[in-house]
Amino acid sequence: MTTKTGDQESPLASQVDPQTSVSRVPPPETPAAVQTRFRVIAAFWAVIIFLGFPIWWKTTSIYRASLPLEEMVHWADGKTCRPVFPLEIHLSTPSLPYIEAQHLLRTTQHTLDDLNEFAAHHLRLKLANDTTGDHTGQDSSEHVNYAARETPDTALTVRLLPQEGLASPRSELHAATTQLDVFYPPSQIPVSSSSNSPLSTFIAAELQQLYGEEKATIAHILSGDTARLASTSPQLAEDISRRLRRSMKYAETYHLSFSLFTPGAEPSSWDIEAAVNEYVSPLLQALSPISNFTVDTQVQLYANFAPTAPKPEYDESEAVWTLKKEGLSAFVNAAEWPLNPSIGTGPTINFILYVPDPSQSPLVVKENSASSWIVPQWGGVFLLNPPLSNDEQGSRSNPAHLSLGSLGPAFMTFSHQLLTLLGTPSTPASLPLRLQTSIRIRAATLLLSASSTMGSLARLTESLPSIPIPATVATSVSTTLSHLTATCSHLREGRFGAALASARVAETEAERSFFEKSMVGQVYFPDEHKVAVYLPLLGPIGVPLVVGLLRELKRIAAKRKAKAS
């Protein structure tokens, strides 16, 4: 209240002063007006500093969740984890006393270690407790819940069986189980004094050979193309790199699409459900630890070749229609055949059953009369030439319905193509063993690929400072890193199924974090763009504000000076 009265007094005082009104200068500002102006300017600046600036800062700043960059780079450089593959092999010796079996185990292990040149992949022998080795083999080939197990997976059971009348030991691999029978002449049981014996050498060499391809593949994956094992033959190395080239990129889910294409109206139906159940499901069940699969099927009638595709030629000598091998890549009419169903996220593996027109039947590949081929990273094709039926007019036609029996060869071939496309190794000659190998190879691949994605993301974060990084990415990264750690320790302890399970999670999360949808933006704005955006905004507002502030500062400075003098 006191200030109020003071304010009212001062203008009165200036009006009565006669001296100043003589010269035509404006009357001096009353202290009250000066104070008001000061308050106004202060209020504007307060709004700008305390409200405008934080809002501008908040709305234009880019949210970047903090990522454990160093750890991510270490994973990518392979500093955190050196993947090892200790394979546990059970040695079952029903007819040997414990001491001798122990000795045999030791010498064999010794020979194996001498033979091994790739330390990351090694075989560990162990005496089987139960003598019913057959049961173990049966069990591990079936789908079991790997994650729940605490003990290492048994890769192989070797059963030693004495057999009279043999000159040297021989082995026999059970094709349907993970069991290797070794028959040996009873005379060759190693005596405990000798450090080596033909039997242990034989077993070691046999095992070495059995896992040769797997070892070479894993060495290839871990080291890239450059370093290869000395013992790997160039043929095998070429095989491996070819297989890695043609196999599909790993995906959590694959869509299998079985399509029947025919240029005419028949056949128009097929026993597809029975065929899939009969021939494909067992394999899918066996592959279920590696990936998920969905199956869909279609029938396409009047499916023509592309106009540019080479036409089949008639081979007089064989009485067959032939397709040239180099023309096969144009066989699939990608433009018109509906082959890329856009379902879900995973890639589609296409299997095409093509029934040629009766006028062009039978149709085979010219070079080797084969009727099927694989298109790398895409799928497979099978040419089915069903027996033609003659009608009354003498024209030949395809059967209207393809029965389960006639689909058998085609679907067996598709199963084989599926194995090939998923990168299953070709040896050893036992499907369960090959699937196990496949699990280890996939685990190694996924471990590397998730690690390298982590490295990529870390480098991206550092190199593009203006890209936003939402919190979900940080969550995904930490999930990935923890699952990578789990994978690594599972591998070290020989639990490959569990390792693959966590590697799959790690890979999925790593992909999710890298391909986060909101991490895009036109990240770069040139400076002239920024000026163009801010100038119209700041010009009209900024100039009066800044000038007002300067004048006020000047006044305060002058007042200070006056006071001081």
Add this chain to the structure above:
Amino acid sequence: MALLFRFLQAFALLLLASAVAAEHTSNWAVLVSTSRFWFNYRHLANVLSLYRTVKRLGIPDSQIILMLPDDMACNPRNAFPGTVYSNADRAVDLYGDNIEVDYRGYEVTVENFIRLLTDRLDEDVPRSKRLGSDAGSNVLVYMTGHGGDQFLKFQDAEEIGAWDLADAFGQMWEKKRYHELLFMIDTCQANTMYTHFYSPNIVATGSSEIDQSSYSHHADNDVGVAVIDRWTYYVLEFLETQVTSVTSKLNLGDLFDSYDESKIHSQPGVRWDLFPGGEQEGRLRTVVDFFGNVQNVEVENANATEPGSLKEDLAEIARLVERWQKRDEEYSAILGNSAQNSTEDLHSSTLNLKPKTTVGPSKMAEDNGWGKRLVGASVVGACTAIWVAGSILGRSSV
């Protein structure tokens, strides 16, 4: 003699190894026109001509991403409805009846283009609209439109900067989304667009230097507008007359040497320094490494017997099937009477087919009404507080 043989063998192996290292496993093409409206007919014709060429050389539609911002074939001003020509002789209808446009009209935006390259797309975007390339893919990126110094205009509405493009390629390289990349651009001041690239294994070429225009080649008087750009015209001339099949051995060096400035009326540029081995190595890449498709189809010989061959596998699969059936039978035997049904159940359960769920309508609005109400209330409260504070301050000063 044996020594010589061994030496030769080692040499052959070395050759094989280098061939393997340089090999790519798939080819992808991203063909982008960035301008719409009838007077930019030639930009769409440029892209469609390239599309026709890569398709002729074997890249399937599923591996070509075609971005056309306008539909010239159905433009009401088109005197030849349903067709697009890139030459006044109108010999080849580029639109044809076998064309797959992946992004059309207003879908062609800078954001979509960058999302396409970096694959940061929604989960429900179909695979035909995605660039599914991997570490073994050679990618051809061709762009045409109206551009300037370090930018290329998209649809008269926005522009992509050379920096953004460089960063997109950088991210592709980080995620191993290409093996080698050929970048081609036909626009005014095109060579400025690739100056900021920094990721390796890229060969870039453009139609004109900074401050140079890129001209059209000729107009078709019946169509009424220019139908193709000069640089693209001569690139296509080379591709169509010299690279006649996928087996062509012509290399990038030959392609770039064919540039004739007196014909193109601007100075085309090539950037080699990102390529390992520089110009020397880059010139040796064949044209079909980028414009053609590698597809080494593997015919399966039914008579081969090596491990992993068809025959062996078939036997193994047959065994697997047999065991499966046996287990089925055992299983149904255990279940006794309902044997038949359970077998069928087992079959269907093994298929891993997801049960089809019917998709019902879902609520569009997110259900956090209370949160919104809270925000609204606090805003109103804050405003009231400011008003009250202001009125008190004002009263005190008057």
